[in-house]
Amino acid sequence: MRACMSRSPSAGASIRLPCARSDVFNAVQAGDKSNNVMRDIKVDKLVINCCVGESGDKLTRAARVLEQLTGQKPCYSKARYTVRTFGIRRNEKISCHVTVRGELANEILDRGLKVKEYELQKRNFSDTGNFGFGIQEHIDLGIKYDPSTGIYGMDFFVVLNRPGARVSRRKIQQSRVGAPHRLRKDDAIKWFQTKFEGIVLYN
Template sequence: CKRKAKQTIRDFGIRKGEPIACLVTLRKEKARDFLKKTFRAVDNKLSKRSFDSYGNFSFGIKEHIEIPGTKYVPELGIYGMDVSVALGRLGYRVKRRHRAKSKIGADHLLTAEEAMLLIKDEFEVEIV
C-alpha cells in the first residue's frame, strides 16, 4: 500500500500526490521473524516511552542496512523506517468488526506493562 504526499515540500523535493512511503502488514510467523531482525538492528533495546497505554509500541530504524540479512542496493540507496506493532488478545476483533460491534471489558484490554513483559520474554528485548 503506497502512501502519497498530502502537500508539496520544496526543500525535500516532494510534490503533492507523489508516492513517498509504503505500508506493509505482517502477521503470525512472518511478523515474529521480522521483529526478531528489527530488534537486533536496535541492539535488542526499547524505550518505555515506545509503548502506549493499550500495549502497542513503535520504534525507528535509521538505516535499513542495519537489519541483519539486508544487502545494500545502490539503486535504492539507504532509507530509514518506522516499525509499529499493534498487540491484542484473542477476541479483540469484537470491538473493531463492522457488524455487531460490542465493548470489551477493561480486564480484556492489553496494558503497556503486559506488552513489555511479552516482548521481554518472547524476544529477549531489554526495556530501558
C-alpha cells in the same frame, strides 16, 4: 471439594458424596489467570513504513527494498498537506508501507529488534499496548547491499492484542472489549521483556 447428592437404592435416603473438581475449574475459582489462553498476547500485525519525502525513482527503490524484505508488494502513501519548505505537494506519493502478519511478522520483528540489541525506550510503547521503533540502515536486517538501490531507513510498528479483540472491529454485532481484557502499556512492556528478553530504558 464440593459434595454431590446421591440417592441410595436400598434405603431410599439421599447421601452426600464428594465430587472432584478439575484443576482448571479450581484455578478459575481461585482467580489464577496465568494459564488462560484467552489472556495470551500475540502480534496481530507488523507495519513497516519507509518515508523518503518525495516521489519518483527514490520511492520506487524504497518499495523494492520492502518487497525484498517481506516478499509482499508495498502500498504507497500520499502527503496530506503541502509543505513548501520540503518541496512536498498535497496528494503526492512520498512513502511506502507493507503489513505483515503471522510467523513472518514474528521473524521480521526479531530481526529488527536484533538491530536495536533488544533495547527500547519506554516512550516507544503506547498507552494502548502497541510499540514502534526505527532502524537507520536496511542492510542491518540481513539484506545484501545494492549500490544501485542505496541505503534506506524504516519504521516498525507492532500491534499487539489478545484473542477476542475482533469483537470491536466486526461489522455485525459489534461490541466493546472489556477493560480487564484490554492491553495497556505495562502489558506490552512485560510481553516484550518476557518473549525477547528485552531491556526497556526508562530515561
